[in-house]
Amino acid sequence: MARVVVSLKIFPADIDVNLDTLKEKIKASLPSYAAIYSFEEEPIAFGLTVLIAHIILPEDRAGGLDEIERSILSVGDVSDIQTIMVRRA
Template identity: 35%
Template sequence: MADMLVVLKVYPEGDEVDLNKVSEEVTKKLPQGYKLVRKETEPIAFGINALILYIQMPEQSEGGTDELESIASQVEGVSHAEVVGMTRLGF
């Protein structure tokens, strides 16, 4: 069974939100078998940056990407999160 690489865009509630802390909190809450591969920021408007997380997850995961969006959205300082990309990793 292959893994998936999911690109998750996390929108902060404002420009004062520490995106490194948000990334750490999301990583702590990831289910077993999920792994943060890479993170970066992307400017969205008026000095506010979105957090882009690249997460490796099992292909046959219950809840799929909805669970990732839910986990990230529940972190303090996060307005919402959405999956903006996904690809299958072949081994």
């Protein structure tokens, strides 16, 4: 089964959000078929740092990306998500 890597830019709700805690909440919120490959932190402006999450999921999972975005947005400390890239692993 082929897999894809999805890179998402995840914006915290506030500059005071603990990013390590947010990473753990995001990991816990993902569906069972998805897994975190890695996280990166990217400073934006005025003290705001966004997370870049690289997530692996099966290529044949219809609607998988939408479900992942909904599950991450359900985490209380996330204000927005942008899909940066989707490619085969």
